[in-house]
Amino acid sequence: MLRRTFLAVVASGVVALPAYAQDAKTLNIGFISTESSSNLKSAWQPLIDDLSKALGVPVKPFFASDYAGIIEGMRFNKVQIGWFGNKSAMEAVDRANGEVFASVIDKDGNPGYWSLLVVRKDSDLKTVEDVIKRGKELSYGAGDPNSTSGTAVPGYYLWGAHKVEPKTLFKAVRISNHETNLLSVLNKQVDVAVNNTENFERYRINTGKNAYDEVRVLWKSPLIAADPMVYRKDLPAETKKKIQDFFVNYGKGADAAREKQVLTTLTYQGFRVSSDAQLLPIRQIELAKQKSKIETDTTLAAADKEKQLADVSRRLAEIDKAISAQ
Numbered sequence: 001m002l003r004r005t006f007l008a009v010v011a012s013g014v015v016a017l018p019a020y021a022q023d024a025k026t027l028n029i030g031f032i033s034t035e036s037s038s039n040l041k042s043a044w045q046p047l048i049d050d051l052s053k054a055l056g057v058p059v060k061p062f063f064a065s066d067y068a069g070i071i072e073g074m075r076f077n078k079v080q081i082g083w084f085g086n087k088s089a090m091e092a093v094d095r096a097n098g099e100v101f102a103s104v105i106d107k108d109g110n111p112g113y114w115s116l117l118v119v120r121k122d123s124d125l126k127t128v129e130d131v132i133k134r135g136k137e138l139s140y141g142a143g144d145p146n147s148t149s150g151t152a153v154p155g156y157y158l159w160g161a162h163k164v165e166p167k168t169l170f171k172a173v174r175i176s177n178h179e180t181n182l183l184s185v186l187n188k189q190v191d192v193a194v195n196n197t198e199n200f201e202r203y204r205i206n207t208g209k210n211a212y213d214e215v216r217v218l219w220k221s222p223l224i225a226a227d228p229m230v231y232r233k234d235l236p237a238e239t240k241k242k243i244q245d246f247f248v249n250y251g252k253g254a255d256a257a258r259e260k261q262v263l264t265t266l267t268y269q270g271f272r273v274s275s276d277a278q279l280l281p282i283r284q285i286e287l288a289k290q291k292s293k294i295e296t297d298t299t300l301a302a303a304d305k306e307k308q309l310a311d312v313s314r315r316l317a318e319i320d321k322a323i324s325a326q
Contacts, residue, residue: 026058026060027059028059028060029080030079034179035199039202048060051243055246067145071092081229082229084229085148087147087282091146092230098230098233099232100228100230100278101240102274103227106198107267112226114149116196116200116217116219116220117154118211120215128162128218135170137171138170140174140192141180149221151194152282153285154219157221192218225279294309
C-alpha cells in the first residue's frame, strides 16, 4: 500500500522529486504533511539553510500529500533525513532503513505533546459519551493513517477504550492533516475532529488566535513522545554525526539568538538526542491492537489463534521489559 501510494503521488506530479547524488552532493529532508507544504516550508526553510551550511552540501525540502509519501521517499532514498511523528517514524525504521537520532523539545520544555478530540465551542457536544451516542448524526475529522496523534493514539486510548470504531461509529469520516482538521471544525465542515497540542501552537503562531478560545476539548491523551528526527542508516557515519550534532546544538552556539527565533517559529525550544527506543510505546499500542484483532477473529482456527496470540504476547512482553529498563 505504501509503495502504491508513493508511486501514485509521483505519477500525478504532486511531488517533485529532488535529485539525490549518491556521492552526497545533495541531501533531501522530508516533512510529514501535518499542514500545508507552504506553511511547513516557510517555517523550516531557515533551519534547512543552516543545515546546508553546517554540512557543506545543499539540503532540499521534500513534501508529499500524505505521510506514506515521506516514508516511501526515505525507502527509495529520495529522502535521507525526515521529520516524523512516532507512528510514521516506526514505519520509516521498519520499512525504509530509517534510524531515530533526535527528537524535538517544545517551547515549554515538555518531553512530548498530547492528542486532542475537539468540537466548536458552541457545539452541544459536551463529552466523549455525547459523541458516541450521536455518532450516526456526526461527521468526524480523522488523522492520516500513519499519524501518531491523529490515528494511533486516539485509536487505542480513545476509541479502543470505548470499544468503538470511527469508520462505523460516524455518519462520515474525513481523513486530513491536523491543520485542515482544526479549520474544518471551526468552519463547521466536520462536527468533531482529532488534533494535537503542537498544532494548536502552530495555529496561534500562524493566525495570532488561541484555538482554546474557539474549540472545546473533549478528550486529551496521555503524553506522546516528542516528534522524532530520522535519518537513513546507510548515510556515512561522519555525515550522521554532523547531522545529529547540528540538531542537538541548534540554538546554543554563536548565532543562538537568531536560531532561537527560528525555533520559536517551529514552536520548539530545541532538539535532544534520541534513538529508536522512543518508539517502544507506539509499538506497544500497535501490538495491543493486533492482539485484540486476533482475539476477536472468528475465522481463525483454534490452533492458529493460539499460535498468533502466543507470538504477540511474547513480543509485548519484550517491549514491556525494554520500556521498564529505560
